[in-house]
Amino acid sequence: MTSQDIPNKEILVDMYKKSVLAKINDENARRVIMNGSLPMIYYSPRGQEIIPAAVSVNLSDEDTICTIYRGMHDMVCKGVPLSELWGEYAGKATGTCKGKGGxxxxxxxxxxxxxxxxxVGSSLPIANGLALSYQIRKENKVCVAYFGDAASNIGAFHEALNMASIWKLPVVFVCQNNRYGEHTKFEKATAVTKISDRAAAYDMPGIHVDGNDPVAMYQAAKTAIDRARNGDGPTLIEAMTFRFFGHVFGDQDGYMDKGEKAQAMAEDPVPKFRAWLIEQDYSSEQELAEYEAAVxxxxKSAIAxxxxxxWPDMDELNIDVLAAAQ
Ligand SMILES: Cc1ncc(C[n+]2csc(CCOP(=O)(O)OP(=O)(O)O)c2C)c(N)n1
Ligand SMILES: [Mg+2]
Incomplete structure (x- = not known):
């Protein structure tokens, strides 16, 4: 590791701001579901904020991501505007996909x-396709594929890693290992102890990292993104974390070990990062509190x-589709 790999104060504060934006956005999502103002299916990524925050500070505006249903944090950290994000969650004409995606x-x-x-697993081959286009067009861009631990047991994961490796694609595979796939514990469904070990089968580096540790996660992301950008090919990152709110928000968590969720929540990575920044004098209580209130x-304004x-116009049914109804 060189001194360049240690994030400076500005990067650390930027990372915190991204992670707390994700946390506050999630809190509001759960609030509007609970109070009945926005009935939507929601896969909370609460607890996993540090991973996309650390990845995103290493990406340029032109770099891209492919993510999953539990990807709200990944999207807000990359910069999807809140107004359009919430418009899509609400199925309205103002949404990112004009309310047609949901x-x-x-x-x-x-x-x-x-x-x-x-x-599950489809973010990886699609990220490969994007990365291949950057390589062919000689664009200095990187694509990040986010996915979960259970996705590493799907065929598409293995096919995508193999292809990315033989073609040295500018892609980074970021596995957010939140210890569960739906209602099944990671250990029960996965043949390896470390998903990062699977990288060896495809001749690429595999990084196993504490995804809740901001500095370690930053370094893992930087190493992999720099490698992809320099034309040296893909990396598999396995970022260890924990999912606070069950598979789909509202599930009763009966399949989880008693106490493991409470323990993970007591170690909430976002307030921990906040306290550390203030303790190290990288930021102040006032600066962070002001930012949090503004966010x-x-x-809340984006949701309102x-x-x-x-709602989308009825004509939208025939727009953005392969074949319009006669
Ligand atoms: C191809 C496919 N198989 C099965 C499912 C059903 N399914 C939805 S989420 C999920 C678990 C995925 O877990 P993981 O990859 O760990 O991601 P997480 O939800 O924990 O973020 C499964 C099996 C699906 N959506 N797609
Ligand atoms: Mg999982």
Whole structure:
């Protein structure tokens, strides 16, 4: 590791701001579901904020991501505008996909969010396709594929790693290992102890990292993104984390070990990062509190605007589709 790999104060504060934006956005999502103002299916990524925050500070505006149904943090950290994100969650004409995608299919190419998918494992081969286009066009861009631990047991994961390796694609595979795939414990469904070990089978580096540790996660992301950008090929990152709210928000968590969730929540990575920044004198209570209040206001206003926005026009049914109805 060189001194360049140690994030400076500005990067650390930027990373915190991204992670707390994700946390506040999630808190508001759960609030509007619970109070009945926005009935939507929601896969909370709460607890996993540090991973996309650390990845995103290493990406340019032109770089892209492909993510999954649990990708709200990944999207806001990459810069998908809150107004359009919430418009899509609410199924309104103001959404990223004009209300035709809904919560599981957010796409916003201008901020680099190329795909949100509900098909487990499919973010990886699609990220390969994007990365191949950057390579052919000689664009200095990188694509990040986010996915979960259970996705590493799907065929598409293995096919994508193999292809990315033989073609040295500018892609980074970021596995957010939150210890569960739906209602099944990671250890029960996965043959390896470390998913990062699977990288060896495809002749690429595999990094196993504490995804809740901001500095370690930053270094892992930087190493992999620099490698991809320099033309040296893909990396598999396995970022260890924990999912606070069950598979789909509202599930009763009966399949989880007693106490493991409480323990993970007691170690909440976002307030921990906040306290560390203040303790190290990288930021102040006042600066962070002001930012958090402003972000909360911004999220609430995006939600209010989405709820008040019009539904898509009926004509939209025949727009953006391969074949229009006669
Ligand atoms: C191809 C496919 N198989 C099965 C499912 C059903 N399914 C939805 S989420 C999920 C678990 C995925 O877990 P993981 O990859 O760990 O991601 P997480 O939800 O924990 O973020 C499964 C099996 C699906 N959506 N797609
Ligand atoms: Mg999982």
């Amino acid at each position: 919560p599981m299919h957010i796409t916003h190419p201008s901020s680099g969010c190329m795909l949100t998918t509900g098909i 909360d206001k911004e999220v 605007n989405a709820l008040a926005a019009p």
